[in-house]
Amino acid sequence: MxxxxxxxxxxxxxxxxxxxxxxxxxxxxxxxxxxxxxxxxxxxxxxxxxxxxxxxxxxxxxxxxxxxxxxxxxxxxxxxxxxxxxxxxxxxxxxxxxxxxxxxxxxxxxxxxxxxxxxxxxxTMGMPGMTAYFGFLELCQPKKGDTVLVNGAAGAVGNLVGQIAKIKGCKVVGCAGNEDKCKWLKELGFDEVFNYKKVDLSEALKTAAPDGYDCFFDNIGADFTSTALKHMKLFGRVSICGQISMYNDKEPPRGVYPFMDILAKQLKVEGFLVSRWYPRWAEGEKDMAQWIREGKIKYxxxxxxxxxxxxxxxxxxxxxxxxxxxxxxx
CATH class of the missing domain: 3.90.180.10 (Medium-chain alcohol dehydrogenases, catalytic domain)
Known part of the structure; x- marks a missing residue:
């Protein structure tokens, strides 16, 4: 035994x-x-x-x-x-x-x-890395020159989404909850970074990208999501990855319903579980390993x-x- x-x-x-x-x-x-x-x-x-x-x-x-x-x-x-x-x-x-x-x-x-x-x-080579890889590339379908918003950007998934977006030639805006994390995001190459706990969120989003966002990778949910959708460009793409702001809530939050923003901006909003791409994980793992060795992905x-x-x-x-x-x- x-x-x-x-x-x-x-x-x-x-x-x-x-x-x-x-x-x-x-x-x-x-x-x-x-x-x-x-x-x-x-x-x-x-x-x-x-x-x-x-x-x-x-x-x-x-x-x-x-x-x-x-x-x-x-x-x-x-x-x-x-x-x-x-x-x-x-x-x-x-x-x-x-x-x-x-x-x-x-x-x-x-x-x-x-x-x-x-x-x-x-x-990076496991579930969080594949979540970033497939959840961003497949759903947001970033193009060179796009402006990408990532919340929870210093977490296991968010930091990788931002780095992949830079590899694809995007401008990347990220937010985190303290100054050390924000500093790290700048070191990773994020173009604009802010501490969401110390700003008016809508004003910070507008300042970071006055023309709005093409892609939004959402790890937080609730009020952040409702606010961010107002700053999306027409035909923007939103990947709903996580809702960590609500996981400890006893009751679902009653916030502003964002459906008019989705309708008016004709947004594509899709949630996902990374298991849907499990048969393709080897593809993502190969790219991530190569990017790590090339110094394009830091962990x-x-x-x-x-x-x-x-x-x-x-x-x-x-x-x-x-x-x-x-x-x-x-």
Whole structure:
């Protein structure tokens, strides 16, 4: 038997997520393997805002929190997964897992990392990177000279959207919640940056792009979205990626309904889940790896050392504690 540490849901989230919502327990994992089975030990874990919403439908009290991890095979009776192999798997907030059925346990394909850090398979080369790549390029369809707005721009997805937009020859306007993050965005090449907590949003959007925006990649939602749509150009394209400003709300906000702006400006507004492009992820991973090596994409990780810090890292997502991707490493 192998002892696995597991973070379980202590109680259903009620309003703002708290570290006290979770329990750390131990489970025994059998190391008695049958043909085709193998045992993994996690090296890196991810926390992402979607876990706040996914939990509502999929996780009950005392169950393991969901999420991806990068893990190493430590025992194996599977010729395709020898000891030492690295896997990306949706095993959740746990240290050790016995893999019996790869499809049912959602063992995914690892990208070609070569000399890149393994943790990037959970960030720039993983789900957030593919969210930025496909969610922006496929839905916003940027053209050289377009003006692009990205909110939550210092987060795991937003900073990559802005950098991809620069690669495509766009003017990029980004916002973040503190001055250090704004400074980093300027270092990444964003043309205009502002701290949304210290400005009148509508005035800041107008100042940054007096003629309006061709593309808007939305990570925040609610009032920000309603305000930004007023500054879109005719036939603008809007990619709805996240609504993090509302994930902790007990009731949906009652704000200004933006449908007249959508109608009058004839906007294309589309929400998405990145899983729709999963069969094409290798395409996005290849481009991202090339851009990283060419220096066109820069990445930053906020790393929490130690599995015991997973709830702290998760809560930090909603407090703006992370710059770039939040990663927990063993």
């Amino acid at each position: 192998v002892k696995s540490k597991v973070w379980t849901l202590k109680r259903k989230f009620d309003g703002k997520v708290q570290t006290s919502d979770f329990d750390l327990v131990e489970e025994e994992v059998s190391d008695d393997l049958k043909d085709g089975e193998y045992l993994i030990e996690a090296l890196h874990w991810t926390v992402d805002p979607y876990m706040r919403t996914r939990e509502v439908g999929n996780v009950e009290r005392n169950q393991c929190m969901p999420g991806e991890q990068i893990a190493k095979v430590i025992a194996s009776k599977n010729s395709s997964r020898p000891v030492g192999s690295i896997v990306r798997v949706f095993a959740g907030w746990r240290t050790h897992t016995k893999i019996i059925n790869e499809q049912e346990q959602r063992v995914g394909r690892m990208p070609e990392m070569n000399d890149l850090p393994l943790s990037l398979a959970l960030g 930053k990780e906020t790393i929490y050392k130690g599995f015991e810090n997973m709830p702290t890292a998760f809560v930090g997502l909603f407090d703006g504690a992370n710059t770039g991707k939040a990663i927990i490493s063993s």
